[in-house]
Structures are given as structure tokens and as C-alpha cells.
Amino acid sequence: MEEEEEEALCYLDRVLEEEDVFDYGDGELDPITPMHRQFKGDIEKGLEMKKLVLSGFLASEEIYINQLEALLLPMRPLKATATTSQPVLTIQQIETIFYKIQDIFEIHKEFYDALLPNIQQWDEKVTVGHLFQKLASQLGVYKAFVDNYKVALETAEKCSQANSQFQKISENLKVKGPKDSKELTTNISMEALLYKPIDRVTRSTLVLHDLLKHTPKDHPDFPLLQDALRISQNFLSSINEEIDPRRTAVTTPKGEARQLVKDGFLVEVSESSRKLRHVFLFTDLLLCAKMKKTSVGRHQQYECKWYIPLADLTFTTLDDTDSHCIQVLPEHEIEEMKMKISSLKNDIQKEKKAPKAQSRVERLRKKMNEQESWLLLHSPTIPFRIQNKHGKSYLFLLSSDYERSEWRESIQKLQKKDLQSCVLSSVELQVLTSSCLKLRTVHNIPVTSNKDDEETPGLYGFLHVIVHSAKGFKESANLYCTLEVDSFGYFVSKAKTRVFRDTAEPQWNEEFEIELEGSQYLRILCYEKCYDKSMLNRDDNEIVDKIMGKGQVQLDPQTVQSKNWHMDVIEMNGIKVEFSMKFTSRDLSLKRTPSKKQSGVFGVKINVVTKRERSKVPYIVRQCIEEVEKRGIDEVGIYRISGVATDIQALKLAFDTNTKDILMMLSDMDINAIAGTLKLYFRELPEPLLTDRLYPAFMEGIALSDPAAKENCMMHLLRSLPDPNLMTFLTLLEHLKRVAEKEPVNKMSLHNLATVFGPTLLRPSESESTKGHHITSASDIWSHDVMAQVQVLLYYLQHPPITFAELKRNTLYFSTDV
Numbered sequence: 076m077e078e079e080e081e082e083a084l085c086y087l088d089r090v091l092e093e094e095d096v097f098d099y100g101d102g103e104l105d106p107i108t109p110m111h112r113q114f115k116g117d118i119e120k121g122l123e124m125k126k127l128v129l130s131g132f133l134a135s136e137e138i139y140i141n142q143l144e145a146l147l148l149p150m151r152p153l154k155a156t157a158t159t160s161q162p163v164l165t166i167q168q169i170e171t172i173f174y175k176i177q178d179i180f181e182i183h184k185e186f187y188d189a190l191l192p193n194i195q196q197w198d199e200k201v202t203v204g205h206l207f208q209k210l211a212s213q214l215g216v217y218k219a220f221v222d223n224y225k226v227a228l229e230t231a232e233k234c235s236q237a238n239s240q241f242q243k244i245s246e247n248l249k250v251k252g253p254k255d256s257k258e259l260t261t262n263i264s265m266e267a268l269l270y271k272p273i274d275r276v277t278r279s280t281l282v283l284h285d286l287l288k289h290t291p292k293d294h295p296d297f298p299l300l301q302d303a304l305r306i307s308q309n310f311l312s313s314i315n316e317e318i319d320p321r322r323t324a325v326t327t328p329k330g331e332a333r334q335l336v337k338d339g340f341l342v343e344v345s346e347s348s349r350k351l352r353h354v355f356l357f358t359d360l361l362l363c364a365k366m367k368k369t370s371v372g373r374h375q376q377y378e379c380k381w382y383i384p385l386a387d388l389t390f391t392t393l394d395d396t397d398s399h400c401i402q403v404l405p406e407h408e409i410e411e412m413k414m415k416i417s418s419l420k421n422d423i424q425k426e427k428k429a430p431k432a433q434s435r436v437e438r439l440r441k442k443m444n445e446q447e448s449w450l451l452l453h454s455p456t457i458p459f460r461i462q463n464k465h466g467k468s469y470l471f472l473l474s475s476d477y478e479r480s481e482w483r484e485s486i487q488k489l490q491k492k493d494l495q496s497c498v499l500s501s502v503e504l505q506v507l508t509s510s511c512l513k514l515r516t517v518h519n520i521p522v523t524s525n526k527d528d529e530e531t532p533g534l535y536g537f538l539h540v541i542v543h544s545a546k547g548f549k550e551s552a553n554l555y556c557t558l559e560v561d562s563f564g565y566f567v568s569k570a571k572t573r574v575f576r577d578t579a580e581p582q583w584n585e586e587f588e589i590e591l592e593g594s595q596y597l598r599i600l601c602y603e604k605c606y607d608k609s610m611l612n613r614d615d616n617e618i619v620d621k622i623m624g625k626g627q628v629q630l631d632p633q634t635v636q637s638k639n640w641h642m643d644v645i646e647m648n649g650i651k652v653e654f655s656m657k658f659t660s661r662d663l664s665l666k667r668t669p670s671k672k673q674s675g676v677f678g679v680k681i682n683v684v685t686k687r688e689r690s691k692v693p694y695i696v697r698q699c700i701e702e703v704e705k706r707g708i709d710e711v712g713i714y715r716i717s718g719v720a721t722d723i724q725a726l727k728l729a730f731d732t733n734t735k736d737i738l739m740m741l742s743d744m745d746i747n748a749i750a751g752t753l754k755l756y757f758r759e760l761p762e763p764l765l766t767d768r769l770y771p772a773f774m775e776g777i778a779l780s781d782p783a784a785k786e787n788c789m790m791h792l793l794r795s796l797p798d799p800n801l802m803t804f805l806t807l808l809e810h811l812k813r814v815a816e817k818e819p820v821n822k823m824s825l826h827n828l829a830t831v832f833g834p835t836l837l838r839p840s841e842s843e844s845t846k847g848h849h850i851t852s853a854s855d856i857w858s859h860d861v862m863a864q865v866q867v868l869l870y871y872l873q874h875p876p877i878t879f880a881e882l883k884r885n886t887l888y889f890s891t892d893v
Contacts (some may be wrong), residue, residue: 124289124775124788126197131784132282133194136187137253139275143180145250146173146268153241163241164234171230172265175220179272182213204299207283211303214310220272231265280307281780288778337485339517342455344470345380347402349452351520352380354471355511356485359494360384361461363469364511379508385486386494387464404453407826412450413563413592414862419443450563451520459483464496475559475566477598480622521564533561533593534630536660539720541586541640542572545601547650548579548623553604556652558587560594560630570717573745574604586720591630591658598627599645599652624650630658675731678759685799692803695730698741699753700810707746708813709820714831718751726752757835764800764807764836765867773837774860777867789870794882804836805879808871815872829869837864 150173157166164172186206193201235242245265252259283304290297337356342349343363355362364377423439426432455472459479462468473479499507542556558570569589575581602620624647640655676684676695684693707713722744729737730752741749757764765773769792776788793801811832815825871877 125286127788128282128285128289128779128781128784129194129203131781131787133190134253135783136183139271140180140183140187141251142268142271143176143183145248145263146176146265147180149244149248163238168230168234171223172227174223174227175216178216179220182210182216186210202295204296207303208299210279211306214276214306217272217276218310224269224273227269228266276307276311278781280304280311283307285780285784336489338515340520341471341473342452344472349472351452353377353515355514358489359497361388361486362507364508375512377508377511379504381469382499383461383463384496385490386496388486389462390483391460391462391468403456405824406822407824409450409454410826410830412446416443416446416450416563418862419446447564448520451565454565475568477559477566477600477625480625533595534591534632534658535593536591536658538589538591538597539586539657539659540589541655542583543653543655544580544582545650545652546580551577551579553577553606554581554623555602555604556583557600557602558589559598559600560589560591561596562592562594566598587717588720589717595630596627597630598625599654600625601647601650601652624648677727677731677756678761680761681764681803682797682799691799692806695756696753696803696806699749700806702741702749703746704810704813707750708817710746711822713746713814713821713823714750714754715823715827716747718745718748722748723751723755727755754835762840763838764804766796766800767839769795770837770839773867774863777863777870790882793877802879805877808877811872825872826869829865829872833865833868834861837867
């Protein structure tokens with residue numbers, strides 16, 4: 076696929092070689108056409124997206140025609156030998172394998188020949204809708220091809236096994252490259268080429284979507300393209316090309332409370348797969364149950380999976396077999412699901428305002444419930460392992476050490492009583508399990524879709540927390556704290572103080588910035604650090620440090636949403652931890668502030684800094700990258716874990732005042748603070764690195780469905796950046812790729828890095844964001860804009876290496892200023 080897109084791009088340069096090209100010299104484009112003046116006035120109309128889509132599609136169409144031609148090439152000699160005394164294939168076999176290929180070739184050759192001159196002589200009056208309508212009307216030929224496709228493949232495979240001559244032909248079909256391309260031919264198997272027509276119909280439908288998106292409703296093309304899309308979609312439905320994604324359904328029970336010590340939903344690892352269980356802690360036993368599937372209208376019922384009398388229950392650490400059976404998904408898949416859930420939340424809020432939207436809202440809620448349940452099942456990674464007296468062990472995975480500690484402490488407290496081992500008869504077990512429906516205190520799995528609309532949605536934005544000190548320890552120890560907040564129904568660890576050694580009264584005074592995603596609680600856990608390596612566990616997720624105390628506070632919007640710091644104390648097991656916090660909503664925290672500042676580097680336009688430094692990339696960017704690559708590239712969560720805010724502010728001041736000992740400071744500073752300083756620099760730019768001017772065009776380009784059109788557009792946009800912005804972006808891009816190469820160690824994938832940096836590099840400045848919609852409400856935390864910003868950076872991160880010289884050398888044919 077990548078080779079095809081590269082060929083398509085080479086071809087695009089040739090198709091429109093007579094187009095005017097702008098001088099990009101200093102980052103300003105030469106206004107040489109009336110269309111360009113229109114772009115200056117309105118960037119959203121500036122990029123001639125329709126032409127980009129058509130150009131990309133035309134390039135891929137030539138490749139497709141060459142592929143069909145490669146299939147037809149052996150058909151003629153095979154037919155000629157079929158009537159001889161030594162045929163390679165019979166006439167029937169040839170007609171089965173190459174069924175309808177000639178017809179499809181002729182349809183697309185005619186379409187291509189008609190579309191090419193329209194693109195070469197492009198203006199706003201050109202119409203192409205009739206060509207796409209005609210192409211769609213001939214999809215009946217594809218229907219016949221699809222119906223025969225499976226038989227064609229089977230016949231080709233049988234003939235290859237029976238005839239070595241045909242096998243040699245079918246494995247090495249030569250496909251011509253586009254005119255003027257680097258490679259004259261490429262070798263592709265017949266099996267791969269036979270799939271191309273099926274793939275092509277889907278792609279044509281995507282292109283029609285893109286064309287309609289960028290065609291005014293009053294343009295003559297609009298109704299014709301609509302008709303072509305309708306025909307194409309109906310055709311796709313008829314051949315079952317649309318496949319529903321697999322769904323993970325989790326039943327949500329309801330009921331009322333009874334005297335229960337504790338119950339809740341936990342993820343159990345059973346037969347190497349994750350299962351959501353409802354676990355009930357009674358005064359004398361622990362029972363693990365699952366909800367039985369029942370038909371509509373029937374009462375819900377639990378099924379007991381196992382139980383352990385508390386007298387026989389022991390806690391164990393993981394062994395090697397456990398470590399292997401814990402399946403942990405890549406973090407980017409978790410992040411992608413969070414984005415989908417947040418997008419659904421936005422859709423639900425919008426639909427609520429629409430008339431008669433109840434059924435649509437219910438469908439969206441159901442879908443969100445499925446996705447949130449999936450997230451709850453796959454997010455936990457902290458092991459909690461218990462065992463019965465016979466040595467049979469059970470493994471749960473939890474999302475937070477706080478939660479694991481609560482279960483362990485609740486069980487240990489009950490075990491201190493004089494417990495007797497008990498064995499339940501089958502009848503007793505059935506009665507107890509049946510009663511769980513009424514006994515449970517946790518009614519629903521903790522997903523948003525189970526909450527009432529009146530319930531608080533939580534806070535979205537940034538919580539600034541200063542962990543001051545702690546007292547109440549009975550003896551000196553090596554002490555540190557971690558901070559957890561709830562997000563998407565479960566708690567996650569967000570920050571960690573440094574270890575204060577050999578003290579009973581630690582004075583941390585460390586500040587952290589924690590991103591909140593619908594959070595309602597802050598938890599603080601205080602640990603004693605274990606330096607005895609013999610006690611370290613084999614599993615990375617197993618925390619062996621001793622929890623000295625834990626506690627939580629509710630994040631009351633009335634209290635935290637003031638401009639002043641709010642000081643508080645959490646009491647835990649006789650220990651008191653002092654902390655302060657204040658909250659900044661996302662709409663305020665994401666605002667870029669216009670700046671006329673000329674000194675320093677933070678908040679100063681990037682071209683001012685590079686001109687002053689006589690550099691291509693700002694010194695701060697180069698030094699932070701160098702330090703991260705020197706000693707932070709193996710750091711778990713680099714760029715995701717918060718650095719200490721006071722350290723970051725110290726580095727900011729040092730760079731702003733050009734302190735002489737900046738290199739010494741960098742070498743001594745915590746690496747997360749250096750990573751945080753780099754992020755802060757890009758966040759505080761008065762204009763995003765990828766510029767306000769190009770922002771709408773990046774949003775349009777990443778939404779394109781056709782790969783060739785998207786590639787054309789996204790490279791064109793990079794070329795349109797001012798030189799300092801482009802050089803800095805390419806430098807950062809290669810750095811982030813090097814960080815992601817160490818993903819097995821640092822756990823930072825390309826997707827994770829795109830999530831961290833995407834909004835920072837693209838989010839428009841305040842003046843631009845007020846022109847259109849912007850992230851201003853809680854439900855907009857992961858709006859479509861933010862998801863698109865992540866996708867833009869991810870596109871470039873996943874792209875083969877891009878160099879400044881190559882971009883400038885291969886200036887595209889496309890004459891439109893963006």
C-alpha cells in the first residue's frame with residue numbers, strides 16, 4: 076500500500092506539472108491568483124480540497140488500471156494455448172479466473188481518460204459528477220465479479236498446484252509503475268491482484284464522501300455525486316462489505332443493600348483471559364460470582380464461580396506463570412477507546428438538545444456502555460492474588476494500589492476474628508448466590524452510562540497539587556507519596572513525590588499538574604520505600620513498598636475552582652498529609668495568550684527566537700531533546716509522567732534569562748522536569764507550532780479518506796509552514812520516533828506521544844479559537860478537534876522519514892496557497 080501511495084505522489088507531480096508554484100522562501104506565499112487572495116481572507120476555503128481529492132484519486136486510478144492490465148496480460152497467451160495439444164489451462168478455467176476483468180478494465184480506462192483533462196484544466200466551473208455517476212451505474216459488473224471471486228481464487232490455487240508453469244506465471248505478475256515513476260515495474264501475485272477490484276469499490280465510496288464534503292450544495296456536481304454515493308453504498312451493503320465491530324456486552328445488575336462487609340466489580344484472569352466478576356466479601360468467606368445470561372423479561376441471576384472460606388484464604392505473590400498469562404493491551408488502544416467514549420459523550424449532549432431524539436440517545440448510551448465496559452475490563456494491570464488451603468490460586472487485576480490495599484485490609488481485619496473453616500453444601504451455595512442479588516451494595520459497574528443525568532460529570536482540566544509534608548510516623552523511614560484520580564470509572568496513578576530519606580517528618584513541598592478527565596476524587600497514598608532487592612517482585616506492576624497510610628478527598632467544584640490555593644489535610648492511620656490544590660478548567664488551561672514579549676524564549680514567537688539565536692531550531696528545544704535522549708529515553712512514561720512543577724519553573728526561568736549554568740542545571744535536574752519544560756515551551760507559544768493559519772487545513776486534510784489525497788495534502792501543508800516552524804517540527808518528530816523505538820522499556824508508543832503532543836502543537840491561539848467552536852465545556856475534553864489534533868501528529872509520526880531538503884525540493888504542482 077505504501078508503494079502505491081508513493082507512486083501516486085510521483086504521478087501527481089506530473090499530472091499538474093504546468094501549475095503555478097509559489098515561492099515559500101520566508102514562509103510567506105506569493106499572492107499570484109484571485110484564488111490566493113480568497114485563501115488569505117478565509118483559510119477554510121483556501122485549500123482546494125476537492126481538487127486534492129480528485130488528484131489523489133486520479134493517481135491511484137492509473138495504478139489500478141495498470142494492475143488490471145497486468146492481470147489481463149497472461150490471459151491472452153493462456154487462451155491461445157488452450158486450444159493446442161499442450162494447454163496450460165482450459166478455456167473454462169481461464170474464464171473463471173479472469174471473469175469480468177476485461178470489462179472492469181474498460182470501464183476504468185474510459186473513466187480515467189475522461190477525468191484526466193478535467194484535472195489538468197481545473198477551474199471552479201469544471202464538473203465531474205456525471206463521470207462518477209456513470210462509474211457508479213456500472214457497478215453491476217463488480218457484483219458479478221464479487222459473486223465469482225471465491226471460485227476464481229480456488230480455481231487459481233488448484234491450477235497452480237497442478238501446473239508449475241501457471242504457478243510461475245501467477246506468482247510473478249509484472250505491474251507497470253506510473254509514467255515517470257522511479258520503478259518501471261513491480262512484481263505482484265495473481266491472488267493479490269484479484270483482490271484489487273473488491274478493495275477499489277470501497278475506496279471509490281470513500282472518495283465520494285470526501286468530494287461531497289468539499290462540494291458546495293449549489294454546485295452542479297452535488298446532486299450527481301450524491302446519487303453516485305447512494306448507488307455505491309447500496310452496492311456495498313448488498314455484498315456485505317460493511318462488517319459490524321465485535322461488541323463486548325457486560326450485564327449491569329441492580330438491587331438493594333444488606334449487611335455486607337464489601338462487594339465490588341473486579342477483573343479476574345481466568346484461563347488466560349479477563350473476566351469481569353462481582354466479588355462479595357462476607358464475614359466468613361469470599362465469593363466470586365458472575366451474572367448469568369437471562370432472556371428478556373426474566374429476573375437476573377448470579378452464578379457462583381468459586382468461594383474461599385476466609386480461614387483458608389492466604390495472599391500470595393505472582394509466579395512466572397502468572398506473569399506470562401497477564402495480557403496487557405498497548406496503551407494506545409486504551410487511549411483510543413477513551414477518545415471514542417468522550418466523542419460519544421459529546422454526541423449524546425448534542426442529541427439531547429434535538430427534538431424527538433430519545434431513541435437516538437438510547438442507542439448512543441448503549442454503545443457507550445459497551446465501550447466503557449470494555450475499558451474497565453482491559454485497563455487494570457495491578458495484580459491481586461489469593462489462594463485457598465489446597466494451593467488453588469485466583470488472580471485479580473486492579474487499576475489502583477489504593478483499591479488493592481482496601482480489599483487486602485478488609486479481609487485481614489475479618490481474619491483476625493476467630494474464624495472456622497466452612498464448607499457449603501450445593502443447596503447452601505445456591506441459596507447464598509441467589510441472595511447476592513439483594514445483598515449487593517455496588518449496583519452497577521462504574522460507567523458513565525449508568526449515572527443519572529443529574530449526577531455531577533466530574534472535573535475536566537488540570538488540578539495543581541502541592542504535597543507539602545506529613546507527620547505522625549512512629550519512626551524514621553524513607554517516605555514518598557503517590558497521587559491517584561478517578562477517570563472513566565476507575566482510578567489511575569498520576570504523580571509521585573521524590574523519596575524523603577530517613578525521616579519521621581518529610582517535607583516534600585512538590586507541585587504537580589494532573590490532568591482530570593471527569594474526575595471526582597483525589598487519593599493520596601503514603602509509602603515506605605523498600606531498598607532491599609531481595610524483596611523485589613518479578614512482576615513490574617507489583618508494588619512491594621509498604622503502604623503507611625491512604626486517604627481520599629472529594630473534588631468539590633465550589634472549593635477547587637477558585638483562583639487561590641485551597642489547603643487541606645488527609646488523615647490516614649494516625650498520619651496527617653498536608654497538601655494544597657487549585658483547579659484550572661480545560662478551556663482556560665488551553666488558551667494561548669497573545670504576547671508582544673521579545674526577550675526570553677517562553678511566550679515568544681518562534682521566528683523571533685531563531686532569528687535572535689541565529690539558529691534553525693530554538694536552543695531550548697535542542698537542549699531538552701538532547702538531555703532526554705541522553706538519560707531519559709528509557710524512563711517509563713517519559714513525557715506522560717508529570718515533572719515537579721517547581722523544577723519546571725526553575726528551568727523556564729533559566730532559559731528565559733539565558734543563565735550561564737543552564738547545562739549544569741539540565742544535567743542535575745529530574746528528567747521528567749526537563750520533558751515537562753519542553754512541553755511547556757510548546758504550550759506557551761503565542762501561536763501553535765503548526766500555525767493558526769494552517770489549522771483548519773490540517774483538520775480538513777486528516778479527515779480525508781483517500782490515502783493518496785491525504786498524503787498529498789499533509790505534505791503540502793508541511794511545505795507551507797514557515798522555515799523555523801518546519802525545522803523545529805521535523806526535529807521534534809524524529810526525536811519522538813526515537814523515543815517510541817524504546818516502547819518496550821519506556822511504555823511510550825507513537826500513539827501515546829501523539830496524545831501528549833498533538834493538542835500542544837496544533838491547538839489554535841486565543842484569537843483564532845474564538846472565531847469558531849472551541850473546547851469550552853466538560854464534555855468537550857476529548858472533542859472531535861482534540862482527536863483530530865492527535866491524529867494529525869500520529870500521521871506524521873507513522874510516516875517514513877521526512878527531511879527539510881526533500882520537502883523543499885519536491886515542491887508540489889499544486890498552485891493554491893493554504
